[in-house]
Amino acid sequence: MKKLFYLVLIGLFLQSCKTSQGTGTKEQPVIAILDLVNVTDDKLSITVDPGVITTEEITFYIPKTVPGTYSTSNYGKFAEDFKAYDYKGNELPVIALDENSWKISNATKLDKVSYLMNDTFDVDGEGGIYSMAGTNIAAGKNFMLNLHGFVGYFQNMTEEPYRLEVIRPSDLYAGSALTVDETKEEAGQKRDIFALNRYFEVTDNPIMYAAPDTASFKVENMDVLLHVYSPTNAFSAADFKPAMEKMVNAQKRFLGEIDETNKYAILLYLSATPGEGDAGNFGALEHHTSTVVVMPETMTREALESSLTDIVSHEFFHILTPLGVHSNEVHYFDYNDPKMSQHLWLYEGVTEYFANLFQVNQGLISNQDFYDRINEKITTSKAFDDSMSFTVMSKNILEEQYQDSYYNVYLKGALIGMALDIKLRELSNGDMGLLDLMKQLTERYGKNKPFNDNELFDVITELSYPEIGEFFQTYVVGTTPIPYNEFFEKVGLELREGEIPVDYFLKDQSTPFITVNASGEIVIRNDIELSTFFSELDLKGGDVIKSINGKTYTVQNIYDLISDSVKWTVGDEIKLVISRNGTEQEISGKIIEPMSTGFRLVEKMNADGEQMELRHAWLKG
Numbered sequence: 300m301k302k303l304f305y306l307v308l309i310g311l312f313l314q315s316c317k318t319s320q321g322t323g324t325k326e327q328p329v330i331a332i333l334d335l336v337n338v339t340d341d342k343l344s345i346t347v348d349p350g351v352i353t354t355e356e357i358t359f360y361i362p363k364t365v366p367g368t369y370s371t372s373n374y375g376k377f378a379e380d381f382k383a384y385d386y387k388g389n390e391l392p393v394i395a396l397d398e399n400s401w402k403i404s405n406a407t408k409l410d411k412v413s414y415l416m417n418d419t420f421d422v423d424g425e426g427g428i429y430s431m432a433g434t435n436i437a438a439g440k441n442f443m444l445n446l447h448g449f450v451g452y453f454q455n456m457t458e459e460p461y462r463l464e465v466i467r468p469s470d471l472y473a474g475s476a477l478t479v480d481e482t483k484e485e486a487g488q489k490r491d492i493f494a495l496n497r498y499f500e501v502t503d504n505p506i507m508y509a510a511p512d513t514a515s516f517k518v519e520n521m522d523v524l525l526h527v528y529s530p531t532n533a534f535s536a537a538d539f540k541p542a543m544e545k546m547v548n549a550q551k552r553f554l555g556e557i558d559e560t561n562k563y564a565i566l567l568y569l570s571a572t573p574g575e576g577d578a579g580n581f582g583a584l585e586h587h588t589s590t591v592v593v594m595p596e597t598m599t600r601e602a603l604e605s606s607l608t609d610i611v612s613h614e615f616f617h618i619l620t621p622l623g624v625h626s627n628e629v630h631y632f633d634y635n636d637p638k639m640s641q642h643l644w645l646y647e648g649v650t651e652y653f654a655n656l657f658q659v660n661q662g663l664i665s666n667q668d669f670y671d672r673i674n675e676k677i678t679t680s681k682a683f684d685d686s687m688s689f690t691v692m693s694k695n696i697l698e699e700q701y702q703d704s705y706y707n708v709y710l711k712g713a714l715i716g717m718a719l720d721i722k723l724r725e726l727s728n729g730d731m732g733l734l735d736l737m738k739q740l741t742e743r744y745g746k747n748k749p750f751n752d753n754e755l756f757d758v759i760t761e762l763s764y765p766e767i768g769e770f771f772q773t774y775v776v777g778t779t780p781i782p783y784n785e786f787f788e789k790v791g792l793e794l795r796e797g798e799i800p801v802d803y804f805l806k807d808q809s810t811p812f813i814t815v816n817a818s819g820e821i822v823i824r825n826d827i828e829l830s831t832f833f834s835e836l837d838l839k840g841g842d843v844i845k846s847i848n849g850k851t852y853t854v855q856n857i858y859d860l861i862s863d864s865v866k867w868t869v870g871d872e873i874k875l876v877i878s879r880n881g882t883e884q885e886i887s888g889k890i891i892e893p894m895s896t897g898f899r900l901v902e903k904m905n906a907d908g909e910q911m912e913l914r915h916a917w918l919k920g
Contacts, residue, residue, distance in 0.1 A: 300367045300431065300584045300614075300647075328460035328494070331450045331501070335467045335508060336488050338438040342379065342415040349409065349453045357406040359383075361451040362634035363399045365432065365502055366621075367584050369643070369696050369705055372428045374448045375399030381414040399635055416449050421576045430578035430593040435568070439468060441528050442508040443568055445584070445591060446501050452634070457498040465491045467508055474513060474526025475506040476564040476588035499632070503586045507566040514540040518547050524564040530571040533596050534603070539567070542604040543611065549661035550615055553653075553734075560618055564589035565611055569596035573858055583610045585617035587746070595862060602865045608663070613654035621646040624740045630749035640752050643693035644775055648712020649733065652720070655713070659918050666902070666918065670792065671800075673717060674900040677783055679808040680710035685780040689715065714783070715775060719767070721786045721917055726764045729916030736763060790914035791906025794898040801830050801895045803864040813844070819854040820844075820878075832893035836875070836886055843878040 330348040337344065347359070361375035375398045383391040383401075385408040392404040403409060419425045419433035420443070428448075435443035450463070465473070469489050473479060483490040495501055509528040514536035516523050525543055527536040543565060566589065570578040573595045583592040592610060594603060621629045621640075628640040640646070659669035683704055689711070695701045720733035739762050744750050750758065756776070760768035773779050787793060805811050812829060816822050823833065825840025833839075844852055844860075852860045867873070867890050875886045903910070 300369075300429070300582065328462045329453070329456060329498075330462045330464065332464045333444070333449060333466065335438075335442050335465060335471070337466075338436060339415065341421070341436055341438070342417050343436060343442075343449060344413065345416055345449055346411050346413045347451060347453075348411040349456060350459075352406045352409050352453075354406055356402060356404055357409065358396065358400050358402050358454040359412050359451055360400045360454070360635050362447045362502070364634060364637045364697070365447045366629060366632050367586075367617075368429060368432050369639070370427075370429070370702070371697060372432065373398050373426075374428075375451075376426065377417040377419065377422075377434075377448065379415045379417070381412065383412045384410050386410045412451075418443075419448065420570075420578045425579060429582070429584070430568075430570070430580050431582050431584040431591050433578065433593075435578070439471075440509065441530075441568070442467075442471070442506075443528075443566075443591070444506040444508065446505060447634070450501055452498045452501075457634075459497065461495040461498060461501050463493040463495060463501065465493075465506070465508075467491060470510065471508040472511040472513070472526075473506050473508055474524065474564060474566050475504060476524070476562050476586075477504045477506065502634075505566060505584075505586065505589060505591050507568065507591075512536050514543075516540065516544045516547075518544070518551050521547075521551070521560050522562045523547055524562070525567065526564065527567045527569070529569045529596055530577075531596060534569060534600065536567075538600055539604060539607060542608060546608050546612055546663070547615065549663055550612060550657055553657040553660055554619075555738075560588055562588055563615070565592060566590070567592045567594065567607070569594055571596050573597070583614045585614040585622065587618070587622045590614035595858070597859065597862050599866050602862075608658075609654065612657065613651055616650045616653045616657075617646075619653070619737050619741070620649060623746050624737065624744050625746075625749055626752040626755070627749045628752060637697065639694055639696055641690035641694040642752065642755060643696065643708045644689050644712045644715045645755075647708040648714075649716040649737070651709045651713040652716030653734070656717075656720075656918075669918070670900040670902075673714070674794070674898070675807050676710045676713055678897075680707055680714065682809040683707040683711065685711070686778040688778055689775045711781075714781060718774070718781050718783070718786045719770060721789055721913075722767065722770055723763060724913055724917050724920070725789050726766060729913055729920060731763070732917065732920055787900065789910065790917055791903045791910030792900055792914070793903050795901050796898050797896070798831075798894040799897045799899045801893050803830075803832055803867065803893050804861060806830070806895055806897075813860075815854045815857070816843070821852055821854065821857060821860065828896060830893040830895040832891060835891050836873070836888045838875070838877070838886065839879065841879070845876040845878060845883065847875050848873060 327350045329350065332346045334344045361378055363373055364371055381393060381401050383393050383403045385391055391409060394402045396402055418436040419428045420435040425433055432445055434445055434448040435441055467489055469487060473491055477493050479491045480494050481492040507526055507528060512527045512535055514525045525536045525540060527534060570593060573579045578593045581594050583590050590611060594606060626640045626642060628638045655669060655672050658664045659666060687704065692701050692704050696705055716733060723731050723733060723736065756768060756771045774781050804813050812824055813821050814824050821844045823838055823840050823842045846852065869890055869892050871890050873888060873890050877884060877886060
């Protein structure tokens with residue numbers, strides 16, 4: 300899952316296998332019905348029919364945790380009025396065991412369970428759930444069906460077939476990588492029917508129902524669907540089709556024959572009022588053949604295109620791992636008592652690395668742009684414990700003491716991928732890189748053959764070099780920080796001090812130039828060196844920003860300040876009202892490109908032929 304970190308910065312400002320137990324001979328799949336027409340008090344009515352049950356008791360679960368989020372979500376807390384019925388329509392005894400599970404007695408008589416589900420988007424704080432893994436109910440307009448947030452499962456029945464039936468208004472369209480097996484007309488409404496092989500496929504196939512706003516294109520043998528929901532119609536799927544088509548084409552060229560995906564869906568939900576009754580945190584959640592993307596509708600088209608390229612490329616590369624190559628912990632995921640894998644460096648780190656590498660490999664960004672991204676990851680990762688074992692952190696990521704380290708998988712995790720890639724290129728004289736290794740792992744395993752978690756490093760060493768095994772033991776299992784300069788030297792790069800470009804209000808992903816005081820006012824920090832943007836306008840540490848170009852800013856709309864600044868153009872006039880030492884004053888000037896002092900990763904002027912050849916193999920091989 301990829302999250303946009305500059306939105307998380309607001310927080311900084313505010314200082315086993317299938318078993319037949321419980322079932323008899325099944326003449327039908329598990330049938331889950333969602334009613335999108337008769338929405339009651341902003342809640343969906345859900346019924347789940349398990350077929351024949353042969354045990355006296357059975358437990359029904361709604362997921363506590365879902366793959367790709369690496370956090371505890373407790374979707375069951377959004378359920379209400381849970382009831383179980385026998386075949387005569389009488390209620391059966393039910394005991395709520397916790398937020399996510401209900402034990403049903405006299406289960407041999409069980410016909411179905413029913414319950415109401417709230418959505419997460421309009422809950423204060425979204426219940427601690429990332430928007431891209433969340434749900435939305437806007438009757439007659441939009442239904443974001445991350446199905447793990449609506450459809451539960453019965454004890455020991457996650458490997459049984461499912462039939463999903465969605466009753467919907469006739470004018471809403473199902474955007475999904477799923478194919479509708481049958482649509483029935485029912486008095487002004489429709490019933491879409493989907494056939495799924497097991498519960499994982501339910502959670503792995505989100506559906507967004509909205510008015511038709513789609514664009515599609517074909518990349519080699521893969522059909523790509525882009526489905527957009529823009530509440531104020533500020534954007535349409537056609538706006539983003541060219542950028543997405545260019546990006547996916549480049550990814551397919553980069554991946555080559557490794558990817559056999561036939562259909563891929565990009566579901567883009569644009570939030571009109573972030574955090575105010577609508578989705579408030581942004582990014583995407585990966586699935587085998589689709590991704591859910593949530594972004595603010597207030598961004599410019601150019602900014603959205605840029606963010607979508609980074610975010611969707613990350614999610615698409617998840618087809619390599621963990622969707623393609625993964626451990627038993629991922630393949631047989633326990634939604635209510637999850638066992639986590641030690642290989643987040645692979646699942647998220649390598650994925651994030653490829654999402655950047657392919658762009659320089661395919662000429663979408665320059666070499667220097669790529670170096671700047673790598674350097675920013677190094678700088679930001681220093682906010683985390685650099686001596687922490689990555690495998691230990693990954694295995695225990697749901698534990699409180701490790702949860703705060705999760706974002707580092709996108710930083711140091713990607714840097715592990717980079718260093719591993721360079722090391723492989725060095726040992727093979729440029730012939731073998733990390734993508735080649737992933738192709739070998741895909742051939743050995745693939746999406747239907749998980750690996751044993753504690754055997755992966757030995758397998759990779761067998762497929763490559765003994766030195767790679769030493770690399771893992773030292774820098775991934777072990778607690779030794781990666782000596783980045785040693786790896787940069789191999790490819791003729793160096794960190795050189797000088798002026799570096801920064802954002803208007805963020806020096807890097809972990810260092811804002813602004814903070815918030817006890818009154819909720821936005822204050823320029825006085826404990827770090829400010830950029831040229833501030834110095835040219837004679838803004839000083841301690842100044843309170845009241846308004847910019849007539850718009851008032853406080854902690855309540857601090858996100859607007861960041862997103863509005865993305866739209867600024869160098870050379871345009873800017874007018875700020877500030878408070879300095881209790882006195883309000885107006886400051887006017889022109890917008891300049893903000894620069895700050897720091898170290899920039901650049902190509903060495905005296906790099907030798909061997910270094911340049913290895914660099915070319917690394918970036919373009």
